[in-house]
Amino acid sequence: MTCKGICIRHRAQKPSASGRYTSGQKRCQICEIFIKWDGLWCPCCGYRLRTKPRNKKYKARLRTGQNQQGIIYTRYSKL
Ligand SMILES: [Zn+2]
Ligand SMILES: [Zn+2]
Numbered sequence: 001m002t003c004k005g006i007c008i009r010h011r012a013q014k015p016s017a018s019g020r021y022t023s024g025q026k027r028c029q030i031c032e033i034f035i036k037w038d039g040l041w042c043p044c045c046g047y048r049l050r051t052k053p054r055n056k057k058y059k060a061r062l063r064t065g066q067n068q069q070g071i072i073y074t075r076y077s078k079l
Contacts, residue, residue, distance in 0.1 A: 001030055
């Protein structure tokens with residue numbers, strides 16, 4: 001897993017208003033770059049991209065859980 005320079009072509013501009021993650025940008029820890037990319041994996045090095053600022057354990061699959069009010073919800077992660 002090394003940077004091949006492909007990520008440069010997908011490099012994302014720093015958004016003025018919102019944060020990087022909220023505007024759909026993802027961070028590659030290997031390439032150390034923010035890119036505009038729909039996939040979960042870096043098109044350059046193949047490493048899993050970060051989609052949230054500080055996530056505990058990011059799960060890309062369907063998630064069912066309960067919120068604080070006890071309401072059961074189902075959530076799809078963006079792919
Ligand atoms: Zn790269
Ligand atoms: Zn990468």
